[in-house]
Amino acid sequence: MDERKAYFIIFLIGIIVCPWFNGKLVEPYKSYYIESKDTGYVSCESDKEGNNSYAIQLYDDKYDDRYIVSIDTDNNYTFDIHTKVGVKIIRKHTGNDAPDTYYVENNGFIKFTVDVYNIKTGRKIRTIDMKNKFERLGLDNIQPDSDQEFFITKFNGKNFVCFMVKNFEFSGDRYADSSRRFYLCLDDMSFYDGELPNEVEYSDSSESIEEYIPIKKLLPKNLITLNIAVKNMFRINDSIYDDKIRIITSVRSLPYNNEKLYAMFPKLKDEVAYLKRKNIFANIIFVFPKDIKAEDILELLSPEGHKLVFDGVIVKAEDSYDGFNHQVYSMEELRRYIKSGKN
Structure with a gap:
């Protein structure tokens, strides 16, 4: 086949195929x-x-x-x-x-x-x-x-x-x-x-109040640093649950050694070690009973033997509920003076 015939065949294929391609396979405005x-x-x-x-x-x-x-x-x-x-x-x-x-x-x-x-x-x-x-x-x-x-x-x-x-x-x-x-x-x-059947009674709406404590902002860096949730917020109470507390934090922030945490959840230690070793980013959502103390939560999320102390911790006026500075000596006092819903 000479060169001119080859070009002519390619030209014919273009005439036949291109309109079909444009009309059937390509949607220029979609x-x-x-x-x-x-x-x-x-x-x-x-x-x-x-x-x-x-x-x-x-x-x-x-x-x-x-x-x-x-x-x-x-x-x-x-x-x-x-x-x-x-x-x-x-x-x-x-x-x-x-x-x-x-x-x-x-x-x-x-x-x-x-x-x-x-x-x-x-x-x-x-x-x-x-x-x-x-x-x-x-x-x-x-x-x-x-x-x-x-x-x-x-x-x-x-x-x-x-x-x-x-x-x-x-x-x-x-x-x-x-x-x-x-x-x-x-x-x-x-x-x-749309609607649940009449025989199903709606539960009362939760009366719990969402309280937030910015841990990294209030606690001295040499005492404790926790990466709690995306915005470093510690959720003391969560209105999603009437009788539970939900805490979201990064798996990377969990301690390698914490006897109390890994005794409570035996499978968690290996899971955390695997995710960290493989450099996999993940969040963990904890759900605890509502009556758990904040100190107990912090103890679970801190390295073994890490003590939480409040010497020198001051709630600034801009963060307190009454607009005054307050020196606190316990987690209860911290919760008492911090603004509800403070970001």
Whole structure:
């Protein structure tokens, strides 16, 4: 085959293939992406009595630490959520030098599953296919409603997962969304759309007050330094639980040696050592009884033999509830004088 014939054949292929390629495979004014979110669950454990527990979750570019691995109020379950949301955006030319407009053509879960773990054994006991449950209700365009996609609550002695979602309804280039709530009972797997049945009594709302103590700001550096939560805040009380205290901190901040901590959670020491050795970033969520003393919590999170003393610790006027400086000599005094909700 001479060179001219070869060029002619390539030219014919271009005439035939290019229009088909442009019209069928390429959508110049459309874009599609998949947003995946995982809580990054690693492990969970509770003590023998079931009063204290923890769950570990990864955080890096793949995992978002805003999505906290949840523990139910009875320390029976922990939950790991996995979602993939497909989003197709269409750009529409308006003409007359006006800016283009964009609208969503389709937005719904490609995947939405929740793994349920027995917190006492650490074993996965079931996987809930939420996407399938929504599709059975004829809801094809469900997407998360907020950063807190679901939360744990308790009604009439039963544990429920409440899913907060939006349902998108499309008509041409217009769409409307409506927020909806769905409740899944973890005890009998019953599923409720919008409202719980009348025979289920709502529990009273928590009267607990969120109090924050900025440990690194108030305590001398040579006494104790704890990386508590993302903003170095120590949560004394948490309104998510009526009778529990939840503390979130980095696994890296946990001590290598703490006999009391690792006696309470025998599996934790090896888990912490592995994550540190592999340079894996992870958070740990502790849940303790509400009546635990703050000193006991700090003792669990400090190196063995590290003493907490308050000599010379002063709550500054800007941080105190009455606008005056106060020298404190115990954790109780620190909690008494610090502003409630102080950041």
